[in-house]
Amino acid sequence: MSCSAANHAGLPDRVDAVTASVISSTLIAIAEEMGTALRNSAYSAAVREGDDFSTALFDRYGRLVAQGNFTPGHLGSMPFVLQHVLRYYPESSLRPGDGIFLNDAALGSGHFPDCYLVSPIHLQDRVVGYVASIAHHVDVGGAAPGSQLVQGVSEAYQEGIRILPVRAVRNDEFDEEFLRIFLGNVRLPDIVRGDLTAQKSANHIGAARFLELFAKHGAATMDRAIEHLLDVAEAATREEIRRIPSGSYRFSDYFDDAGPGTEPICVSVEVTVQDGNITFDFSDSSDQVGAAINSYLNYTRAYCFFAVKVFTDPRLPQNDGAIRPITVTSREGSFFNPTFPAPSGGRATIQVRIFEAISGALAEAVPNKAIAAFSHWSNPNIGGVDEKTGRPFIFYDLIMGGYGAMQSRDGAEALAAVMNCANIPIEMHERANPIRIRHFGFLPDSGGAGQFRGGCGIRKDVEVLTASARASLLSDRHVHAPYGLAGGKPGKLGETVLLRDGQARNLSSKETVMLRRGDILSFRLSGGGGFGDPALRETAAIERDLEEGYTTLDASRACYPQFKPESNPS
């Protein structure tokens, strides 16, 4: 899958390990520095609170040499973005101060809100490398606020503005004509403009630092060092993969549906480990669906790369060399390799499941690293007009629960599952939007029982304080529970409940619903799966959970036969 240097004949032998190490640590530092600049000047909640962005450096051949440690969601697209850009804009057509923009789902990161900005780095008249940043923007138009509507979206054309690679920045300034077209199609143009500016600043900082590194070491040493970095990364990755017993491992699970009334989606993977290579094949999964949760191959690949790190060594570098031993495939037209114009705005909801399928498959080969299924998460958008200010608002939330249990530990409570992000403070939400959070806390008894129990689900209740609003829900595990491993029980199913006029109505996990003042949406996440036979759980652990209120007395009795409370606490 990866490209190789055109020609590096004529270069002297390899650079020494010290120089390569110094250059490597500096390249990573530059990518991180770009990320700090992007995060701190960004407007989008997904960027600043969720770290839903990435930054990276490329060599002159367009090969990824370093990527900042931010969301794993962009791991799968970042290594390949330069290939797409260079197909439209060959090196000779790029000028200093240019910036190429794209947000196409197949070329980019799997849905339109993720916008790439790629900038060439010129030393004299020659391109010596590239920097890229990608950020999840708050809105790119389409059928619903936030551009991630799932239900009723059958084609990508309904999901907002789609830009194939275009020269959006000239002489370090955004092209006003580009902005007029792009911002004319989005709901919150000021905020989107602010985030584009943040990306431009990040690229600017990265390019300047990359050039300093060239000035310090010289182009020849840089070339040799980069070649070395990619080669040692490849070798290290192969060595790590060889630690997994060779073989072919399969696992299947079901995603509830693609919207109310639709069929379950089969998530099926075959992982093959052989000779220092690892292949992930999702071909046996369901076909692509007519709802906006399809996972373009770039996105599928991202969480396969993530899984490789989790099951080998998390410190594996993220560059072109490290991904050479990894192949990700899926049948064309399948859910995990859809063809355009498959809609994909809500594809983030599937990310946990890509990793979980792999974890389920590798549990047999590497039981000490496997983890039972997580609480699924919920990623709702509630949008409308705030009647107090007359301005549109979008309440975008990230509701995350507990982890599945592992071979020797209970599932962690309340942590971001796969995509790593922070929640958004309640006081910030309430200040920015006409909503009020009524409840935020653990759901007792929701974690799957086991020798080690799953983490609890979390409940969050959101009340609407304006006349009307539209909610696009994006969650799962309302039908198919998070699996347990090695005899551990599955976690409790999740629910989304609309409380209106004292009546409760259960909603589908991906429904779109109109809300009115006083309505409360209650998000109740599933619990994580357990690990090992519940009968082996230590009594002290059962008692501690009870005392801390993570479980109730009745459920403890029902799940754990060995638990015999001495007296009946009131």
Added chain:
Amino acid sequence: MSRQVAFDVGGTFTDFALSEAGAVQQTFLKVPTTYPDPAKGVIAGLHQLIDAGWLDPDECDLVLHATTIATNAILERKGARTALITSMGFRDVLIIGRQKRHRTYEVAVNRTKPLLARSDIFEIRERVGADGEIVEPLDEAALDALARRLAEGGYDAVAVCLLHAYANPTHELSVRDALLRHAPYLRISLSHVVSPKIREYERTSTTVADAYVGPAVERYVASLKASLADLGITPSLSIMQSNGGLISTELACRMPIRIVESGPAAGVLLCAAVGRDEGLKNLLTFDMGGTTAKLGAVDDGEPAIVSGFEVDAADYKKGSGLPLNISSIELVEIGAGGGSIAEPLMGLLQVGPQSASSWPGPACYGRGGVRPTVTDANLLLGYLAADGFNNGAMTLDAEASRNAVQLHVASPLGLSVTEAAWGIHALATNNMERALRIISIERGRDPRDYTLIAFGGAGPLHAARLARQASVGRVLVPLGAGVGSALGLLRAAPKLDALTTRILPLVPESAVSMSEVFADLEAKLRSDLRQAHLTAQGSFQRAIYMRYKGQGFELKVSVPDGPIDHSFVAAARDAFQAAYRRIYGTAVPGSEIEAIDWLLVWQADAPGRRASVATHPMDAADPTTREVYFPETDGFVSCRIFSRSALAPGAVFDGPVIVTEPETTTVVLPGDRLEVTRQGNLLITIGAA
């Protein structure tokens, strides 16, 4: 004659420094810190000072103190039994936290343990809205029942954090009254008092920590005062806060969370004071010891302050620790010290964050450490001498260093021992450069306008290389750097601050509200000053944390004194745009600016005590030499080694030169110039030779 004594209780040593008639003395003392009662070590040290005739209890009129008591209570989870009262529906805010795992590619992550258990958290029915409006009144009957329950619950302290209490504290005050009625002996911390700032998790975390450390701080202060009185030392005792200001023990007991990080703050104060002596106003401070390096900044003569930090972080990773919303000296800490371990990782060399710690320590300590460390590399490169290390307490074993580097780094990576040692030194410097860039460029400071001031056991050894790499033009190594924090205490002035959240658009129409906010903060500070019996002359400084509307991070911007009118607003806007441009390279013209947090600082005008002028005579002894490695000289060259006590003010040398003193070693690189200033500090000018 008026005398002052200062002591800094650190993790390993308790350092003492003295001043007489307003001048800091060149007499320092280091004694081991005692556990579990650090006051014992303090008393032992004071005894030594008295016995040696350096301190007369009758003449001592001020005792200044930096302590780790609050930090240790948190790190060791040995604080008070604490309950938390929070709004109905939000019991789990503290335990849920912000939910981000600090290592993205690991799922077997251990979260930092909260200070209290879920069963210690209690809800009360009430609700305040985002604008401070009462959405649901407080359930008084339930409150009384809860207060009675807590009274019988075996608690020492109660933290109260209700949603949006920063905007309206009414309900928190009612909770306090109920607790006073039913359980008057409980220590109470209210979130709107401890940390009146938006973002519920961070505010709760701060309030809980305040309650949790309070009783330990109170006990410690009482015990220390009693012991001092036994020695006949009865004057007022002042404690360093994390913001770099001294406060009375009464105030420290009332706001105990403010004395976390008190020692590191004092170290930065010494830097600011030395900078003043030398006429240097912009400093980057660099403190490197055995396990960590800490970088800070002094801007225009004032130590930089941030509005919060984390305690008990894992691997120094942001987001992994317990957040504390308290004003603090700005410090970036990384796991890079003399004990940081070097190892090949996936074909490349990596240094830290793993550390050999103080025990067994680097291989050259000869105490069983086998992994090569930064100190081992520095010994092999000739930067350190085998003898005289750590005030002559130990002789280093170069052979052990050589074996460790050969086995664990050189052989696996195909390098010679010298190349490997240089690689370890260079990679450690690279790690510190990353931290230096965070404190400088990423926060709007141009390193070319700053002087790097180095202290701690390993700081002066790495400083010149770090400065060179990060484009800093000068390095200063202060006299007495080995007891930096104790000296910093003597140079500190009383200081108090108050901060609150009030979200206002930065437009002339907000002027009346802005005046109110600052007036309220000033009233609060004046009341604190009265309670602390602080009568010194002082002045107020204002700052506002601002952002473009819609952004999630704020920039701290100093704003002018005087009436708040059109020109004040214009000046604040300009200052924000300039600060923004400095960091992000571009401003966002026409965007609305919001003011979020408001800060008022009172600082006593008295500049603290002055440094005494160095009077060391030039030692007649010639410098010795040894072979030292520099890449600039393509290998080992004969390098002059001076004892610092032999250097007279005014002396100038071109590098390479090494200066040794009991606690540290200063390395001057080829091409750089060393000058001993009139104050006795070492000033290195990069590239001047």
